[in-house]
Amino acid sequence: MNPKAHQPDSLPAPGPTALAQSEALVSRIRAEIDANGGWMPFDRYMERALYAPGLGYYSGGAVKFGRRAEDGSDFVTAPELSPLFAGTLARPVAQALEMSGTRHVMEFGAGTGKLASGLLNALFELGAPFDTYSIVDLSGELRERQRETIDALAPALAPRVRWLDALPKAFEGVVVGNEVLDAMPVRLFARASGTWHERGVAAEGGMLRFEDRPLPSTHDAAFLRDLDIEGDADYVTETHEAALAFTRTVCTMLTRGAVFLIDYGFPRHEYYHAQRAQGTLMCHYRHRAHGDPFLYPGLQDITAHVEFTGIAEAGVDAGADLLGYTSQARFLMNAGITEALSAIDPSDIPNFLPAANAVQKLLSEAEMGELFKVIAFSRGIDGTLDAFARGDRSHTL
Known part of the structure; x- marks a missing residue:
């Protein structure tokens, strides 16, 4: 991996130990991509980048939470x-x-x-x-x-x-x-020339990059068409299968009491809006927000805003x-x-x-x-x- 190809000039480089951890994770991800025909759905990539045992962002040793970049943290809650x-x-x-x-x-x-x-x-x-x-x-x-x-x-x-x-x-x-x-993995979808594709991850010359593939699932295509996003311009967005499954699981587990979920996001009519054409995927590294999920995998947080209408439906359905x-x-x-x-x-x-x-x-x-x-x-x-x-x-x- 050549991290300088992804690193914005304003972001500090990690130390050699952290960089070696990130490179080890990238090697595993590349091997999985190769074993699956050269392509990985983005939700699988996000899951590996955040939660791969011992190497992912939340399963490894990154500081994560803190008040300043100087303490090695990436964001504050x-x-x-x-x-x-x-x-x-x-x-x-x-x-x-x-x-x-x-x-x-x-x-x-x-x-x-x-x-x-x-x-x-x-x-x-x-x-x-x-x-x-x-x-x-x-x-x-x-x-x-x-x-x-x-x-x-x-x-x-x-x-x-x-x-x-x-x-x-x-x-x-x-x-x-x-x-x-x-922080739950999301799927990415991109509309180009009026046609919806699923956006995944491929590897080229040792580097990870986005690659779009036509949608094989009529269910996904129907859901995206039904959103009726105004206009026909190119558009990128996410769906939240993991968060919906989590909500259903927790609300099914709950036999008496309450569940409080606090997060950033929007109801569906604001989430899937023509003005949100680049989606909500965001990365956090040393208290800087940026849009490159391939910068130092395992050393940065990758998130997406929550679509709360779907969360509400999942809980009620449970x-x-x-x-x-x-x-x-x-x-x-x-x-x-x-x-x-x-x-x-x-x-x-x-x-x-x-x-x-x-x-x-x-x-x-x-x-x-x-x-x-x-x-x-x-x-x-x-x-x-x-x-x-x-x-x-x-x-x-």
């Missing part, structure tokens, strides 16, 4: 920005536990453990009755970071935490997933009720984040100013407040939660 995020989310989680009469919490993709430790402490302070906090995470390296974080920040509650290697067939309680759906859907800003304000901020003394500048700046990022339309959405499903909960009492957008799905 809401729990890393402010403890007020977890403290506020704990309120609807506690309300869902109470309304469903359940006593267990499960988190998917717990990152560094900041959200888990924050939820544990806040639930305890709220007096919420919970017995266990289960974490589902594919990364052994992240599991260790989560243990260290929880032991440091919520030591008294650490004995309630367990890590699951497999999902239970049934679960009663509250499920939380923050920025989980966007038998769950749609509990609510709204912007992150409205959800957090309904749940009391501004009251939590006001509890910090404004004259205490070293504490108040960073907290206020973080809340501004969580709520601002120009930051995370509008792009990020919260969708929730439930079983055995009558009525709605306070966090969806105002500004619910379920009707827009």
